[in-house]
Amino acid sequence: MITSLAWKNVWRNKIRSLIVITAVTIGVFAGVFSLAAINSTVIQRIDAAVNEELSHIQVNNKNFRSSSDIQNIISDYPGVVAALKSTPWVTKVTGRIIIRGIASTAAKSVGVEITGVDVEKEKEIFTLSEKLIPGTGSYFETDTKFNTVFIGEKLAKELNIIRYIITPEAVVKLKDQGVPANIISKIETLQGQRFTSEKKFIKAYEKLLDAREIQKYEWKIREAAWSYREGSRIILSFLDVNNDQTGAAFRVSGIFRTNNDMFESLSLFVPIEELRQLTGMKEGTYHRVIAKLENNDLTNKVTPVIREKLKDVEVLNWKEIQPDLAMMADFMGQIYAIFMVIILAALAFGIVNTMLMAVLERTRELGMLMAIGMNRRKIFIMIMLESIFLSIVGGFAGMAVSELMIAITGKTGINLMKYSEGMEAIGYSAHLYPTIDAQFFITTTILIVLTGIISAVYPAHKALKLNPVEAIRGE
Amino acid sequence: MAVVEINNVFKTYHDTEVEVKAINGVTLSFEKGDFAVIVGPSGSGKTTLLNLIGGLDQPTGGEILIAGHRLSELRPSELIDFRMDHVGFVFQSYNLIPVLTAAENVGFIMNLQKWPKEKQITRTNELLSSVGLSDRHNSRPSQLSGGQQQRIAVARALATHPEFILADEPTANLDSKSAESLLEIMEKLNQEEGMTFIFSTHDIRVMKRAHRVITLEDGKIVSDETTKK
Numbered sequence: 001m002i003t004s005l006a007w008k009n010v011w012r013n014k015i016r017s018l019i020v021i022t023a024v025t026i027g028v029f030a031g032v033f034s035l036a037a038i039n040s041t042v043i044q045r046i047d048a049a050v051n052e053e054l055s056h057i058q059v060n061n062k063n064f065r066s067s068s069d070i071q072n073i074i075s076d077y078p079g080v081v082a083a084l085k086s087t088p089w090v091t092k093v094t095g096r097i098i099i100r101g102i103a104s105t106a107a108k109s110v111g112v113e114i115t116g117v118d119v120e121k122e123k124e125i126f127t128l129s130e131k132l133i134p135g136t137g138s139y140f141e142t143d144t145k146f147n148t149v150f151i152g153e154k155l156a157k158e159l160n161i162i163r164y165i166i167t168p169e170a171v172v173k174l175k176d177q178g179v180p181a182n183i184i185s186k187i188e189t190l191q192g193q194r195f196t197s198e199k200k201f202i203k204a205y206e207k208l209l210d211a212r213e214i215q216k217y218e219w220k221i222r223e224a225a226w227s228y229r230e231g232s233r234i235i236l237s238f239l240d241v242n243n244d245q246t247g248a249a250f251r252v253s254g255i256f257r258t259n260n261d262m263f264e265s266l267s268l269f270v271p272i273e274e275l276r277q278l279t280g281m282k283e284g285t286y287h288r289v290i291a292k293l294e295n296n297d298l299t300n301k302v303t304p305v306i307r308e309k310l311k312d313v314e315v316l317n318w319k320e321i322q323p324d325l326a327m328m329a330d331f332m333g334q335i336y337a338i339f340m341v342i343i344l345a346a347l348a349f350g351i352v353n354t355m356l357m358a359v360l361e362r363t364r365e366l367g368m369l370m371a372i373g374m375n376r377r378k379i380f381i382m383i384m385l386e387s388i389f390l391s392i393v394g395g396f397a398g399m400a401v402s403e404l405m406i407a408i409t410g411k412t413g414i415n416l417m418k419y420s421e422g423m424e425a426i427g428y429s430a431h432l433y434p435t436i437d438a439q440f441f442i443t444t445t446i447l448i449v450l451t452g453i454i455s456a457v458y459p460a461h462k463a464l465k466l467n468p469v470e471a472i473r474g475e
Numbered sequence: 476m477a478v479v480e481i482n483n484v485f486k487t488y489h490d491t492e493v494e495v496k497a498i499n500g501v502t503l504s505f506e507k508g509d510f511a512v513i514v515g516p517s518g519s520g521k522t523t524l525l526n527l528i529g530g531l532d533q534p535t536g537g538e539i540l541i542a543g544h545r546l547s548e549l550r551p552s553e554l555i556d557f558r559m560d561h562v563g564f565v566f567q568s569y570n571l572i573p574v575l576t577a578a579e580n581v582g583f584i585m586n587l588q589k590w591p592k593e594k595q596i597t598r599t600n601e602l603l604s605s606v607g608l609s610d611r612h613n614s615r616p617s618q619l620s621g622g623q624q625q626r627i628a629v630a631r632a633l634a635t636h637p638e639f640i641l642a643d644e645p646t647a648n649l650d651s652k653s654a655e656s657l658l659e660i661m662e663k664l665n666q667e668e669g670m671t672f673i674f675s676t677h678d679i680r681v682m683k684r685a686h687r688v689i690t691l692e693d694g695k696i697v698s699d700e701t702t703k704k
Contacts, residue, residue: 001586008574368570371531372631373559373587375552469531472566 002378006385009358010393020354021394024347028398029405031343032444036406036434037414038335042328044259044429046296046318049325051127053263054318056299057291057306059084062314064287068100070241073285074313083309084291089298090306094121095286097275101238101247103151103268107160107196113266114236116275125292128256128269136228137254140271147274148253149234152264156255157198161232164201166190170224177220183213187221201225219417228255236270241280248278259429336440344447347391348455355387355459366463367471376464383460384453391452399441399448406434478542478638478671479505479528485536486523486694497523498534499694505639505673510665512674512681515691521675522643524691528673529562529641530554542638559587563632565642569624571616571631578603578612581630588635602630606660622653626660633664639671646678658684 010017050056059080061072074080077095084093097116102109119140123129129139133153140148156162166187174184186208195201205221206214230252237247250270258264276283293302296318303317319326359366366379413431416423420430486498497520505511513521526532527539530546539546542561549557558564571580578599585595603609606626608619616624625645632640642661646654662684664670674681682688690698 005572005574012574364568364570365572368564368566369572370555371529371558371564372584373555375555378587469526472531472570 002382003385006382007389009382009386010389013358013361016354016357017390020350020390021397023350024391024394025397025401027343027346027350028395028444028448029401031339032399032402032436032440033405033434035336035339035440036402036436037432039332039436040410040432040434041428042332043435044433045427046325046329048259048427048429049322050296050318052131052258053260053267054321055125055290056293056296056318057084057090057303058316058321059289059291059306059310060287060314060316062312064098065314068098070099070239070243070279070281070287073281073287074289076312077284077286077289080289080310080313084289084306087291087302087306087309089294089302090291091294092121092125092292094118094125094290095272096288096290097272097279097281097285098287099238099275099279101236103155103159104235104237105159105161105233108158110155110158110265112155112236112268114238114275115267115269116272117269118272122269125290128258131256131258132254133228133257135230137230137252140253142251142253144251147248147250147270147278149236149250150253150269151234151255152267153255153257154261154264155266155268156228156252158265159234160196161228161234161252162198162255163227164195164198164222164225165193165227166225167227173224174220177224179217179220183209183217190225195225198222215418219420236268238279240278246278259424260427261424262427340444340447343444344451347395347448348451350394351387351390351452351455352458354390355383355456356462358386359383359459359463363466363471364473366466367468367473370466370468371472379463380460383463384456387456387459388449388452391448391455395445395448395452399444402436403441406436409434477504477540478507478509479503479673480540481524481528481537482539483537484524484527484534484539486520486527486532487535496694498527500537501691501694501696502537503689503696503699505671507638507671508665508669509639509671509673509687510662510685511672511687511689512676512685513689513691514676514682515697519691520694521691523694525641525643525673525675529564530558559584560635561638563634563637563640565625565628565632565640565645567644567647569616569621569628569648571624571627573616576613576615577608577619577627580616580627581634583631584635590635598634599630602633605664606630607656620653622649622657625649625653625657629657629661629664633670639673642672642674642676644676644678645674646676646681651680654678654680 059074061074064072081093081095084090095118099114101112101114103112123139132139139150142148153162171184171188174187187205189208190204193204195204201222205218209217232252233249234252235247235249237245240246256264291306293299299317299319303315307315369379370376410433413433416430416432423430481501481503484498484501485496488495488497501524513524515521523532527534530549533547544557546554572583575583581602582595582599585598600609603612606629608623608626611619611623616627619627646657649657658680661672665672674685676682685702687699687701689696
């Protein structure tokens with residue numbers, strides 16, 4: 001009966017209760033959703049780093065990182081591979097040759113890290129092949145007698161392999177994307193011109209459009225004008241095993257796009273046999289062995305096991321290679337805590353305020369209840385239950401709205417293209433896919449209920465202090 | 476047999492520096508089946524005396540015995556249970572629980588006393604019928620007139636067969652028709668069920684129906700007259 005009376009009391013002043021519940025709902029939603037969005041940036045960055053750039057474990061010659069001399073190879077490659085394969089939770093292993101060199105086109109030269117990869121094994125470990133920009137070729141699938149290279153979009157732009165041309169097809173594309181006719185007619189004036197760099201193209205359309213038009217349509221314009229001629233060539237120059245200058249022309253097999261500009265502009269990939277042939281490195285020699293684990297969470301557990309087995313080489317996990325990522329992953333726990341404190345404090349103040357008002361408003365009634373025989377314990381429980389119901393309804397509504405919005409935006413993504421240059425420069429995606437784990441929802445639910453209970457103590461205590469005689473008189 | 480025995484009771488309030496003797500040496504008893512009113516001018520101590528009899532307040536001197544219980548010996552938590560089990564209250568401003576229906580209000584104390592559901596329903600129906608509100612079973616207090624609300628309050632007070640009912644100015648907020656109707660019901664319950672009623676009132680209509688009129692002035696009894704039986 002106390003429970004049903006408490007529930008009915010919550011709805012006694014519907015507008016006030018709905019306002020509090022709405023405030024709690026918005027507070028919980030804002031907190032949880034922001035957290036999910038922040039969480040997604042970290043998770044996406046870690047996933048990208050692990051699946052596109054680093055994998056979980058890297059094994060190098062002990063001197064390789066301080067001096068990337070071509071001679072710093074892993075001396076016992078079969079032994080390292082066997083040790084890794086025999087370690088629980090290691091799922092895939094592959095070797096790489098890594099050398100420094102210069103990539104050149106007629107227009108430019110850029111310093112790069114050239115990675116020789118076992119194409120098939122790499123596909124099992126990394127998702128880079130899936131990052132191929134459609135229409136730019138393939139991940140080493142073209143049958144050609146030429147050397148081939150897989151490069152990042154950023155590097156391709158720097159080497160002027162990617163150009164910007166307003167073609168009739170580009171105009172149609174802009175129309176399809178809903179760009180207004182007046183904007184298209186301005187852009188059409190650039191037809192026939194070839195812009196060899198993104199910068200030149202930007203300068204050109206900035207003269208034609210005002211700031212608002214640029215802000216709204218520049219991504220669509222750049223995307224439509226983006227142009228690449230399949231089979232473009234670059235020259236790679238590097239030192240061979242004898243420290244003699246060597247190099248060759250490579251046809252671009254495909255161009256990949258990630259969210260990490262640094263990685264895109266520095267790293268390029270060639271089939272390992274081609275690099276071995278050009279550098280004179282012997283069969284079975286590698287600079288790095290990469291190991292993939294069942295999942296990221298096993299990293300800290302597996303690393304010491306591998307390190308114990310491989311004492312003559314350097315064993316590093318992704319957290320050690322990119323400590324900023326590890327810090328972000330650990331920092332998320334603290335961000336969770338801070339957000340939760342803010343959400344729950346707001347919830348607590350809202351509930352305390354509402355319940356205090358409810359107690360003061362119902363002084364006479366509470367006095368009457370005490371007079372006719374409702375003991376203080378029952379009054380205390382009734383007020384506590386009212387607070388808990390308010391918190392639970394608001395909290396759960398907030399969680400439900402958050403869950404729904406996270407589910408929707410988790411699929412559609414949140415487009416922050418406006419900030420893409422800045423975000424991608426530091427390796428973060430401008431497309432967020434909010435996500436939060438189930439554990440967070442369970443913890444939050446428990447904390448909301450606990451907050452409801454704690455917030456109710458003061459108003460309930462206030463109710464207990466009422467003197468029935470004075471309360472009935474309405475004092 | 477005396478249901479209520481009040482022996483030389485005092486109630487003094489210390490309001491800042493002034494000492495107010497609200498009840499000043501009252502000795503009084505009420506028998507089972509009494510239909511008594513306490514009258515007197517404002518500030519004479521009527522409501523204070525009623526609060527003392529109902530165990531809502533403690534005297535500063537003397538003793539009150541109700542159904543053999545010495546109220547001064549009961550702890551606050553025991554007093555609450557005592558009130559629930561032995562006293563029925565009817566207040567001037569009805570004081571029904573607004574979120575409950577008429578039937579739920581009547582059944583409220585039975586519920587607190589954990590009566591079996593069936594018994595609660597039977598007793599509630601019986602009481603609603605005796606106060607003439609069988610058809611307002613599911614009405615909320617806000618859907619009832621003042622007189623109807625006060626009749627529900629009487630039914631609630633009677634629900635668990637208390638020793639007596641204390642009614643503090645029960646007709647003060649009612650029009651004459653509703654007041655007469657309420658008093659008829661109370662009188663009938665007194666005559667048919669032998670329920671003891673103790674009123675505090677200014678209302679001449681209540682005084683006319685009373686079997687006993689006790690007049691208080693400055694916290695003292697100035698007269699105690701039995702008018703009819």
